[in-house]
Amino acid sequence: MALIVHKYGGTSMGSVERIKNVARRVAKWHAAGHQMVVVPSAMSGETNRLIGLAKEIQPQPDSRELDMIASTGEQVSVGLLAMALKAEGVDAVSYAGWQVAVRTDNAYTKARILSIDDAKVRADLNAGRVVVITGFQGADADGNITTLGRGGSDTSAVAVAAALKADECLIYTDVDGVYTTDPRIVAEARRLEKITFEEMLEMASLGSKVLQIRSVEFAGKYKVKTRVLSSLTPPDISLAEEAVSGTLITFEEDETMEQAVISGIAFNRDEAKITVMNVPDRPGIAFQILGPVAEANIDVDMIIQNASNAGMTDFSFTVHRNEYQAALDVLNQKVREHIQAGEILGDPKICKVSVVGIGMRSHVGIASLMFRTLSEEGINIQMISTSEIKISVVIEDKYMELAVRALHKAFGLEHAT
Amino acid sequence: MALIVHKYGGTSMGSVERIKNVARRVAKWHAAGHQMVVVPSAMSGETNRLIGLAKEIQPQPDSRELDMIASTGEQVSVGLLAMALKAEGVDAVSYAGWQVAVRTDNAYTKARILSIDDAKVRADLNAGRVVVITGFQGADADGNITTLGRGGSDTSAVAVAAALKADECLIYTDVDGVYTTDPRIVAEARRLEKITFEEMLEMASLGSKVLQIRSVEFAGKYKVKTRVLSSLTPPDISLAEEAVSGTLITFEEDETMEQAVISGIAFNRDEAKITVMNVPDRPGIAFQILGPVAEANIDVDMIIQNASNAGMTDFSFTVHRNEYQAALDVLNQKVREHIQAGEILGDPKICKVSVVGIGMRSHVGIASLMFRTLSEEGINIQMISTSEIKISVVIEDKYMELAVRALHKAFGLEHAT
Numbered sequence: 128m129a130l131i132v133h134k135y136g137g138t139s140m141g142s143v144e145r146i147k148n149v150a151r152r153v154a155k156w157h158a159a160g161h162q163m164v165v166v167p168s169a170m171s172g173e174t175n176r177l178i179g180l181a182k183e184i185q186p187q188p189d190s191r192e193l194d195m196i197a198s199t200g201e202q203v204s205v206g207l208l209a210m211a212l213k214a215e216g217v218d219a220v221s222y223a224g225w226q227v228a229v230r231t232d233n234a235y236t237k238a239r240i241l242s243i244d245d246a247k248v249r250a251d252l253n254a255g256r257v258v259v260i261t262g263f264q265g266a267d268a269d270g271n272i273t274t275l276g277r278g279g280s281d282t283s284a285v286a287v288a289a290a291l292k293a294d295e296c297l298i299y300t301d302v303d304g305v306y307t308t309d310p311r312i313v314a315e316a317r318r319l320e321k322i323t324f325e326e327m328l329e330m331a332s333l334g335s336k337v338l339q340i341r342s343v344e345f346a347g348k349y350k351v352k353t354r355v356l357s358s359l360t361p362p363d364i365s366l367a368e369e370a371v372s373g374t375l376i377t378f379e380e381d382e383t384m385e386q387a388v389i390s391g392i393a394f395n396r397d398e399a400k401i402t403v404m405n406v407p408d409r410p411g412i413a414f415q416i417l418g419p420v421a422e423a424n425i426d427v428d429m430i431i432q433n434a435s436n437a438g439m440t441d442f443s444f445t446v447h448r449n450e451y452q453a454a455l456d457v458l459n460q461k462v463r464e465h466i467q468a469g470e471i472l473g474d475p476k477i478c479k480v481s482v483v484g485i486g487m488r489s490h491v492g493i494a495s496l497m498f499r500t501l502s503e504e505g506i507n508i509q510m511i512s513t514s515e516i517k518i519s520v521v522i523e524d525k526y527m528e529l530a531v532r533a534l535h536k537a538f539g540l541e542h543a544t
Numbered sequence: 545m546a547l548i549v550h551k552y553g554g555t556s557m558g559s560v561e562r563i564k565n566v567a568r569r570v571a572k573w574h575a576a577g578h579q580m581v582v583v584p585s586a587m588s589g590e591t592n593r594l595i596g597l598a599k600e601i602q603p604q605p606d607s608r609e610l611d612m613i614a615s616t617g618e619q620v621s622v623g624l625l626a627m628a629l630k631a632e633g634v635d636a637v638s639y640a641g642w643q644v645a646v647r648t649d650n651a652y653t654k655a656r657i658l659s660i661d662d663a664k665v666r667a668d669l670n671a672g673r674v675v676v677i678t679g680f681q682g683a684d685a686d687g688n689i690t691t692l693g694r695g696g697s698d699t700s701a702v703a704v705a706a707a708l709k710a711d712e713c714l715i716y717t718d719v720d721g722v723y724t725t726d727p728r729i730v731a732e733a734r735r736l737e738k739i740t741f742e743e744m745l746e747m748a749s750l751g752s753k754v755l756q757i758r759s760v761e762f763a764g765k766y767k768v769k770t771r772v773l774s775s776l777t778p779p780d781i782s783l784a785e786e787a788v789s790g791t792l793i794t795f796e797e798d799e800t801m802e803q804a805v806i807s808g809i810a811f812n813r814d815e816a817k818i819t820v821m822n823v824p825d826r827p828g829i830a831f832q833i834l835g836p837v838a839e840a841n842i843d844v845d846m847i848i849q850n851a852s853n854a855g856m857t858d859f860s861f862t863v864h865r866n867e868y869q870a871a872l873d874v875l876n877q878k879v880r881e882h883i884q885a886g887e888i889l890g891d892p893k894i895c896k897v898s899v900v901g902i903g904m905r906s907h908v909g910i911a912s913l914m915f916r917t918l919s920e921e922g923i924n925i926q927m928i929s930t931s932e933i934k935i936s937v938v939i940e941d942k943y944m945e946l947a948v949r950a951l952h953k954a955f956g957l958e959h960a961t
Binding site for chain 2: 143146147177180181183184185188189191192193195196198199202203205206207209210211213214220221223225226270271272
């Protein structure tokens, strides 16, 4: 008997029929003798409906009140799912985040989970009940309702699994796992049976939308064995079959030994690049450039500063394409004259393509294979940035699909190792 | 400066535009220097939508889970109203019932309020904030969400007013007060400026749907000065005008001295009557008849047993028309033979008409005027039941409008006293 946490996304909870299917799947796991905790999202469309209503009242909604409203979608979901389980003959009980003490900070609309009190949940589990807990939300120390931001239900599920020391956290979603790259771009893309936590983190942060990045961080921090799998299989599929489907996120070194050098090709076409030319190369210059950008609440992704030439250097970074103009304005108005820099150049028509793989740590030649492949396709590399387990390049956005396909083939990702 | 509680029904909260109007009205009271607490219902249709969803999942919904789901409608309302107030430049904060410790028993779907902790609300009021609290709900001692049943927001508002010792509780609704009878039946029906708590209780229990009966009980128990008034007046109507509109529910004897003998004519056409003939007149017989009916969860309204004749009597009572057949079945299957009674007779085509008035206590002749009036219209009285401040008769239902009009005129209700 194991303690298993299931998480179901909004699409899986999108209709009465689908909720009944979720209940059948959970009932199957419960019938096999497992202790079950389920974290469902709001029914698809519901959170958007609620936020839309709020914005009609107040175009810039008060964040505390927005959380009060947006959190109700998940509350409806847990009640409906508990009922559907009871209709299947399984004893179940639902809780809103605050009821099982999902304590967060008070950063409304993007709160972070601080602690979960597991006593109530354990008592129910020991009594044989399935426990259904709202995703996406908690309460701060003063009892105000908070939400965790978009995709927060993934984080809730992993946090609940960590608090309960669950044996496994199964994230059911509308894809059947993590792929070597997006199958819509590369037909030969292959589902990974396993991926390490670090690789998953890079894939998530690079635009693979399978899991919210904070849930991956949480899984890594608390070593929660997490599996991403499909909610679209028949709910009565055999447990043995289901238990090995999807993609398992692993932490143990020995599990990663047989991994391929490269796990996947990630990409992101929502970025824009900005370069500040002829920056005096002196201490504090990076802060003088990026400080005002951060103050304007603009997130920066890649940051590149090359070795200087005669005391002057060029300083480049990328931002979300929606914030491109705002970032340019900040630099022109608050930075350029102040630091006596040269021209500010920018290009919103770029994309980022990355190869990710934990095997990269111990294999040379990954970068050169990547650069040669792109070169053979006639693709110019505009910026390069690397971490221990990924190499990212910025290229012109029209070459994105071509680059992803070429790299997928060059690294042999269509074949399992 | 007074402490005022406003309650707005689902129709008043039914759209973004209407919610903005509610905010304007509350802002006007706040600007006049009053401390304001507002209790809104769910947007009209929302509670039905949620309950419908629940019944699709589980035809007989689990009551705890149903409360989890149904309570979200009010939570959305309080958030939206707090935002609308902020958009009007008024500082406001919303709370779900459990957040301000609206403690109830654990009778899900029909819970009763046990206590309200006013500390949090007072702190906000003293800081100049308008406090918006969900109606219809609370939490039990274990933190489970409970709801108070249909119309429960009226009760919430009065309970909050009682806990805060508010100067007045204003119940805004889609009628502009309590009338001498239903204006759809008697064109001359007149709005009452005042009505006593006891009269209101009889009117409410007799089918006048202006206020939920439990809210009236609460108002009576804690002497909450409660006014029923229209939410359809322009929100910027003068405060002086609004403060005397609608109908005030009073408690103090001197306020009632000038009252008319009769305040109104109430009626109910949802009843059916049942008579058990030739019942042996012995101790315990009423319980032997009504015990099995109560066990079948059938509510009984009027109960009449006449003096016996040769040790035998007839025993009559009324039930809701929807439960007429079920009640007959219970009597025929479980009661008749057991108590050796005669025939069971019934008639679902009846109605109840009542005259209500606290002045009745000290005035003779009310009953005879009522009976004479009905007799002059050729209406046969089938059953009679009286309390200290009301006389109810059961008549054939086709005569209902005629009876109400004739009595309204006979008691001079079209003229203010």
